[in-house]
Amino acid sequence: MAKKKNTEEPVTEKRGALFEYAPAPESPAAAGDIATSYGHFIGGEFVDSSGSEALKTVNPATEQVLAEFAQGTDEDVERAVAAARKAFTDWSALPGSERAKYLFRIARIIQERSRELAVLESIDNGKPIRETRDVDLPLVAAHFFYYAGWADKLDYAGFGANPKPLGVAGQVIPWNFPLLMLAWKIAPALATGNTVVLKPAETTPLTALRFAEICRQAGLPKGVVNIVTGDGRTGAALTAHPDVNKVAFTGSTPVGRAIAKQLAGTRKKLSLELGGKAANIVFDDAPIDQAVEGIVNGIFFNQGHVCCAGSRLLVQESVQDELLDALKRRMATLRVGDPLDKNTDIGAINSAEQLARITALTEAGEAEGAERWSPACELPGTGFWFKPTLFTGVSQAHRIAQEEIFGPVLSVLTFRTPDEAVAKANNTPYGLSAGIWTEKGSRILWMADKLKAGVIWANTFNKFDPTSPFGGYKESGYGREGGRHGLEAYLDV
Known part of the structure; x- marks a missing residue:
C-alpha cells in the first residue's frame, strides 16, 4: 500500500504559533x-x-x-x-x-x-x-x-x-x-x-x-x-x-x-x-537553570534600574559555556514592550538621559574589546527602549565592569578558584550587594564572610523584606x- 504523504508541519515549526501570547493590557x-x-x-x-x-x-x-x-x-x-x-x-x-x-x-x-x-x-x-x-x-x-x-x-x-x-x-x-x-x-x-x-x-x-x-x-x-x-x-x-x-x-x-x-x-x-556594581557568582556545582533565573532577575528586573542589580556575572570557567548557552536561550524569551501589558518582562527606560548613558557605556564596552550580544527583538518606535544585553570577554579594567550602567546590561567575567572569585567580586568601589550560587552551605558562609557587600543573597537574588536591613559599604x-x-x-x- 502506498505510503500516505505527511502534509502536516513539523511540531518545531508550529511551536512558536502555539505559544504566542495575546496582548493582555491593563487599562x-x-x-x-x-x-x-x-x-x-x-x-x-x-x-x-x-x-x-x-x-x-x-x-x-x-x-x-x-x-x-x-x-x-x-x-x-x-x-x-x-x-x-x-x-x-x-x-x-x-x-x-x-x-x-x-x-x-x-x-x-x-x-x-x-x-x-x-x-x-x-x-x-x-x-x-x-x-x-x-x-x-x-x-x-x-x-x-x-x-x-x-x-x-x-x-x-x-x-x-x-x-x-x-x-x-x-x-x-x-x-x-x-x-x-x-x-x-x-x-x-x-x-x-x-x-x-x-x-x-x-x-x-x-x-x-x-x-x-x-x-x-x-x-x-x-x-x-x-x-x-x-x-x-x-x-x-x-x-x-x-x-x-x-x-x-x-x-x-x-x-x-x-x-x-x-x-x-x-x-x-x-x-x-x-550605587552598586554587584557580583552574581556562579560555581560549577550550582543548579544551572535556577542560576539562570536568578541572573535574569538580578539584571533585567526593572530594566536594570536597580542599585543592587547583579550587573557583573562571575562564572566558574568549567561551566561558562553551558551557563551562557542556557542564559542566551532564556534571554531570547524576554518580552520587551508596553509596560501595561501583563506579558511584558522589560519595560521602557525611564528617561532619554538614562537611555543615553546606557548607550554610551555599552558603546564603550565594544570599543574596549568586549563582545556584545542581544536577542532578536523588535523595539517600539516611540519611547525609550534598550534590548537586554550581554557582554563576554570582559576584563576587570573595562568601564562596563567598573561603572554603574543602571540598565539591562550584564558583564560576564570568569574565575577558577573561590579566592579568585572573591578578589574579582571585591574589585569595585561599590559594596552594596552580591549573589552566591552553589550547593555547598560551607562555601556560601565562607564567601559571605569574605565579600565586601551589605546584602548577600544565596541561591537567589533581589529578595526584599521589610524585616531585613538593606544598605552598603564603600561608595x-x-x-x-x-x-x-x-x-x-x-x-x-
Missing part, C-alpha cells in the same frame, strides 16, 4: 485622574509654588506628557520645613500606639488602591505592570504595616530606654522605585515620631503626589508629611535647610558625595543609599533601611 484608566498640573503638598494641603517654573513628567513608553509639576523654590522648602516643625510637637508627643493607627490606616488604603497605584507607577516610571502590581505595591504596604508594629515598641528595639525622635527629616528619593523608596523612608520616620519633607525624583513625581492624597484620606495630622517637587535644586535646598535634623538620600554616588560634603560639620544625621553609602536597624536612623540614641 491606563485604572490610574485614575491625572491632573494637568500639580503644586506641592504642604501642611496637609495642595498649594501653589512661590515660583513660576514648571517641569513636565512624561510616559517613558510613549513620550507623552502626563502632567506639569512645580519646580520647588527655597521659599517652598522653607514653608514645608516650617509646617513639619510645627507638626512635630504634637506628632512626637502621641503615644506610639496612636501613631501606629495612622500607619496601619495608610497601609490598608495602599492595599485598597494598589491597582490604581501600580498602573500610575508603570505609566510614570516605565516599569512593567507585573512588577509594580506583584512586587512594588505589596512591599510598599508591607513596610507601613511592619513599622506600624514597631511604633509602640521602640523601648525594646535595642537602642536604649525611651529613645527620642530627631525632629524634621528631609528625604530625597530616586526614580527607579518611586513609591517603594517613599515607603522605605516615610514609614520608619513616622513610626519613630519624626515629621517629613520629601522630594520625589523629577521624572517620577506622580505616585508621591497620589500618596499625599492617601495621607489626607487616612486623616494624618497636617504637616506630618509634606511633599515638595522639583529637580536637584530643590533637593539641595532641602538637605541644606538649617531646621532639618535628619537627611536620607537614595540616588547616585556623585550626588551622595556632594550631600555628605554639604552636611559635614553640621549636627544633622545622614544616611546614604547609593554604596552608609546606614541601613528596613528592619529594626532602619529605626536607628530616625532616633536620637
Whole structure:
C-alpha cells in the first residue's frame, strides 16, 4: 500500500504559533485622574509654588506628557520645613500606639488602591505592570504595616530606654522605585515620631503626589508629611535647610558625595543609599537553570534600574559555556514592550538621559574589546527602549565592569578558584550587594564572610523584606533601611 504523504508541519515549526501570547493590557484608566498640573503638598494641603517654573513628567513608553509639576523654590522648602516643625510637637508627643493607627490606616488604603497605584507607577516610571502590581505595591504596604508594629515598641528595639525622635527629616528619593523608596523612608520616620519633607525624583513625581492624597484620606495630622517637587535644586535646598535634623538620600554616588560634603560639620544625621556594581557568582556545582533565573532577575528586573542589580556575572570557567548557552536561550524569551501589558518582562527606560548613558557605556564596552550580544527583538518606535544585553570577554579594567550602567546590561567575567572569585567580586568601589550560587552551605558562609557587600543573597537574588536591613559599604553609602536597624536612623540614641 502506498505510503500516505505527511502534509502536516513539523511540531518545531508550529511551536512558536502555539505559544504566542495575546496582548493582555491593563487599562491606563485604572490610574485614575491625572491632573494637568500639580503644586506641592504642604501642611496637609495642595498649594501653589512661590515660583513660576514648571517641569513636565512624561510616559517613558510613549513620550507623552502626563502632567506639569512645580519646580520647588527655597521659599517652598522653607514653608514645608516650617509646617513639619510645627507638626512635630504634637506628632512626637502621641503615644506610639496612636501613631501606629495612622500607619496601619495608610497601609490598608495602599492595599485598597494598589491597582490604581501600580498602573500610575508603570505609566510614570516605565516599569512593567507585573512588577509594580506583584512586587512594588505589596512591599510598599508591607513596610507601613511592619513599622506600624514597631511604633509602640521602640523601648525594646535595642537602642536604649525611651529613645527620642530627631525632629524634621528631609528625604530625597530616586526614580527607579518611586513609591517603594517613599515607603522605605516615610514609614520608619513616622513610626519613630519624626515629621517629613520629601522630594520625589523629577521624572517620577506622580505616585508621591497620589500618596499625599492617601495621607489626607487616612486623616494624618497636617504637616506630618509634606511633599515638595522639583529637580536637584530643590533637593539641595532641602538637605541644606538649617531646621532639618535628619537627611536620607537614595540616588547616585556623585550626588551622595556632594550631600555628605554639604552636611559635614553640621549636627544633622545622614544616611546614604547609593550605587552598586554587584557580583552574581556562579560555581560549577550550582543548579544551572535556577542560576539562570536568578541572573535574569538580578539584571533585567526593572530594566536594570536597580542599585543592587547583579550587573557583573562571575562564572566558574568549567561551566561558562553551558551557563551562557542556557542564559542566551532564556534571554531570547524576554518580552520587551508596553509596560501595561501583563506579558511584558522589560519595560521602557525611564528617561532619554538614562537611555543615553546606557548607550554610551555599552558603546564603550565594544570599543574596549568586549563582545556584545542581544536577542532578536523588535523595539517600539516611540519611547525609550534598550534590548537586554550581554557582554563576554570582559576584563576587570573595562568601564562596563567598573561603572554603574543602571540598565539591562550584564558583564560576564570568569574565575577558577573561590579566592579568585572573591578578589574579582571585591574589585569595585561599590559594596552594596552580591549573589552566591552553589550547593555547598560551607562555601556560601565562607564567601559571605569574605565579600565586601551589605546584602548577600544565596541561591537567589533581589529578595526584599521589610524585616531585613538593606544598605552598603564603600561608595554604596552608609546606614541601613528596613528592619529594626532602619529605626536607628530616625532616633536620637
